[in-house]
Amino acid sequence: MKKFTLVPILLGLLVSFSFIPIGKVEAATPALSYGSKSGDVWDLQFRLRTRGYFSGKITGVYDTRTAAAVRNFQRNYGLRIDGIAGPQMRDKLKKVSVNASELDALARLVYSESRGEPFVGQVAVASVVMNRVQSHVFPESVKGVIFQRWAFTAVDDGQYWLTPNAEAYKAALEAVRGWDPSHHSLYYFNPATATSGWIWSRPQTVRIGHHIFAR
Numbered sequence: 001m002k003k004f005t006l007v008p009i010l011l012g013l014l015v016s017f018s019f020i021p022i023g024k025v026e027a028a029t030p031a032l033s034y035g036s037k038s039g040d041v042w043d044l045q046f047r048l049r050t051r052g053y054f055s056g057k058i059t060g061v062y063d064t065r066t067a068a069a070v071r072n073f074q075r076n077y078g079l080r081i082d083g084i085a086g087p088q089m090r091d092k093l094k095k096v097s098v099n100a101s102e103l104d105a106l107a108r109l110v111y112s113e114s115r116g117e118p119f120v121g122q123v124a125v126a127s128v129v130m131n132r133v134q135s136h137v138f139p140e141s142v143k144g145v146i147f148q149r150w151a152f153t154a155v156d157d158g159q160y161w162l163t164p165n166a167e168a169y170k171a172a173l174e175a176v177r178g179w180d181p182s183h184h185s186l187y188y189f190n191p192a193t194a195t196s197g198w199i200w201s202r203p204q205t206v207r208i209g210h211h212i213f214a215r
Contacts, residue, residue: 032085036062044085047097048073050176095133095140098176102142104164106172109146111164112154114211119171121208124182126175128213131186138186182206185213 032041041060048054053069067083074081079089098106106126114125132138132145139145147155154160182188183205190210194200202214 029087029090031087032062032090034062034064034067034083041066043099044090044093045069046099047093050097050103050173051093052177096130096176098142098172103169103172103176105143105146106176107164107169108160108162109152109154110171111168112159112162113152114209115165115168117209117211119167120181121211122168122171123174123179124185124206124208124211124213125188126172127180127182128185128188130175131180131182131184135186181208182213185215187215188213 030040032038032044037060039060041062042058044062045054045058045060045066048066048069049058051073053073054065056065062085070085070089071081071083073079073093074083074089077092079092085093106129109129110122110126114122117125129142129145133140133142139148146152146160150156152160185205187199187202188211189196189199191212192210199214204212204214206213
């Protein structure tokens with residue numbers, strides 16, 4: 001009888017596993033459906049409410065109201081309409097909405113960058129942030145955009161940490177819900193103080209208050 005040894009077998013296994021990349025394994029985003037109860041459901045409901053799809057008390061329970069809101073969102077964004085908040089639906093929702101922390105961050109930016117501007121101008125500033133989130137050349141999250149190095153003067157000089165007023169929150173929410181008086185702009189600047197020749201080269205879309213908005 002031919003004798004076998006474990007050494008070649010073990011060596012073969014080691015070689016096989018050596019080609020498997022070792023790194024951080026990210027857990028798949030779990031699908032949420034009727035009956036789910038978690039903080040993820042609370043976040044889902046909050047985001048849907050910022051987009052105008054969900055109303056009433058946020059409970060963290062995936063009920064019939066939540067399923068209906070998910071179906072309406074799926075319908076409007078060309079997704080499979082099944083009332084289940086799967087990874088694709090939630091990824092899309094995150095791109096066009098904010099959670100509680102992001103809404104606070106956006107309101108802080110609006111207040112610190114445009115307090116004293118007309119309300120429409122404050123909405124336009126918030127819209128620039130949301131437009132950058134959608135653009136492939138900027139970070140993919142609200143906070144990523146806001147805290148990108150040298151992106152906003154108010155962050156650099158510390159004014160960002162001022163406490164926003166109710167108008168700033170309202171302006172932020174209007175921008176999240178789709179009002180974009182900036183006309184899809186990615187930049188804005190004050191012509192009285194701008195020193196960058198590059199910003200003047202950008203295609204301008206509209207002037208609101210003290211700001212010129214540009215793409």
